[in-house]
Amino acid sequence: MSHRVRVNPIACEAHGMCAELLPERITLDEWGYPIVDLTPIEDWELEHARRAARACPTFALLVARERRARP
């Protein structure tokens, strides 16, 4: 079961905590908004990803389980 990290761009207010807590996947652009690596994350990253998602003040960071492709 793989997971991905993504940002809801409407909710995001550039607080920047996600980039601090998951620097392997998230960097900040010149305006402070997250640039996210959207490829599936490794298993060991999942706990960090969830912590980063909890830390986001606006719940903009989401950890999504991979959806099965529709037939």
Added chain:
Amino acid sequence: MSGAPSTVSELPLKRIPPHGAPVLPRLLAGVHSVGAMTLTEHLSVHGPMSPVYGGRRRRDRAHAAMLMDEIERSGLLGRGGAAFPTATKLRAVAAGRGRAVVVANGAEGEPASLKDRTLLEMTPHLVLDGAVIAAEAVGADELIVCACETAGISVQSVERAIEERAAHPISVRSPQIHLRAVPGHYVAGQESALVNYLGGGPAKPMSTPPLPFEQGIGRRPTLIDNVETLAHVALIARHGALWFRQLGTPTQPGSALVTLSGPVADPGVYEIEHGASLSSLIDAAGGATMGLRGALLGGYAGAWIGREWLAGVALSGEHLAAHGASLGAGVVLLLSDRACPVAETARVARWMAGQSVRQCGPCINGLDSLARTLEQIAAGSAEAGATRRIEHLASLTARRGACGHPDGAVNLILSALDAFDADFAEHARHGACDRCACSPELPLPDREVSHQRSRGAVV
């Protein structure tokens, strides 16, 4: 502004001269130069509407399945800009949980597009037929027609058409049709923005998933189709998929409406078959009145084609894709050789930045920075490496918003750098050119983004 059509009623409507059997017009068959076709006229030109049963019983669902198969066989692609296969969307909505809602999208926020308001004004019943048939196909019991609130004539036309139908047997078993006037800013017609507005919120895109076809208005599966797409649906239901495919190309069958503006004798809305050449369209419009520098295809989220390619361009998805362009919502904007493409691009970029509904940081900041850099290049005050800066900003701006607005603006800007690289290089070296001083050509109306919530949910 030369060549820019202002109000629909000033435009003469023309057709591409048919070769051999009269195959065009289809959508524009029987339209008057002013005023809508009445229901009687509509039925006499197009024939009786195909039957709808409006129910959920097995027989009705079998009929709906037949409709969907026919639309799938026709290969109809959406005419709102995305060219998404209509049958696929219909099936997805029909498979959703809950009773579906159908929205006929005539919001038309693209300034250089007039085809949707033209359809609604001139032949509203064709659109309404298509909407009712689509509702039948997906099992919807609610139907909402959206017209642009600044296109008052088309709003009135749809109102009258709805009244006409209500008094006519055609409306038996059809769902009730609601009309909503939606704000005119660029992004208001985006699917989730429309769902937001029709649900009682402002006309601003929402975060997805879920997409409207799964959960749209009132969390119900919502079919949002461009009014032209629905007009085609109405004709396919009457005449069949084979008839539809007699025009156009194998991958992009049928006819399409395009809005041609710029230095031509008769700018306006034309019906073409997919694959027709740009030259034949210009000829049908009375020919160019000036030399041409290039053409903007698809609108302000589209792409530029430089003058060297114009002669050979055919208006179909696959041919244009080779030029990095698409027809989009059927917009063809011609630029004269008196205009400065660098200055025009800077103006469009600034306008697109202003049309951001300002929900997402990368869109707000990216489009503003892009516009500023382009303005500097146009004025000759840009720093060295400004073109590289634009490419960098483009990568930071595209695909990082909640909707496709920043992507479209980036697409336009990058295509301008490509098509007019010589002009951009000149500006970087020597600053503003003598054509910059000419009056601007591309129509960029004053459209304030409306943040107001709508008066209330319809559904």
Added chain:
Amino acid sequence: MTVPVAAAGSSSYWYLTRSTGAVALLLLSFALALGVVDVQRWSTPRWPRFVVDSLHRNVALLALVFLVLHILTSILDSFAPIAPIDAVVPFVGSYRPFWLGLGAVAFDLIVAVILASLLRARMGYSAWRAIHWTTYASWPIALLHGFGTGSDASKTWLQVLSAICMTMVLAMVLARVIADWPENIRVRGAALGGTGAFSLLLLLWLPSGPLGPEWARRSGTPASLLPHSHTNTAKSRR
């Protein structure tokens, strides 16, 4: 005339309620200050954003702990007649009803803020934000409660502590208001005006209020608890 200092022993709850109240005020002030640092996104490599944010949340929770202790000990204390209901329903008590009631108001607001933060995920961001804004109201209410109900207004330690809290909060609120001036200028202007007016009125009131004569009587202490040196009906603290 000064109010006699409470004696030790059976009145240890009274000491506790005063001390936990003072600590709660200090922690609430600190939480507010950290809230401003958080929302202004001030950070350094040593104090990254997530640390500031966690610190803000944790200091607020710690303040709540001390607040609960403050309330419990005031109820348990036998000197002042404070009932459990006085902790949440304002102005119904018999001991300095108005000033105690302010404490109940502040407590209610703070509980609402903390509950909203715990239930954040279910709430929707705008609703959460609206409730969180009430912290700017609960702080001055708590401060006035402290001045009104406390018996240590004349003590240097409390005056110094209060001065520290007031300075810290005033500085942070001003920083918050001035930072993005003139964005949202109406709200910012109102906040500036309100802060200025409150500060001014407070400084004008203190000398004639809690720092003034016979504050215990004027603030609504039940007569039976007031010291009357010439009667033997006074309940004295031993």
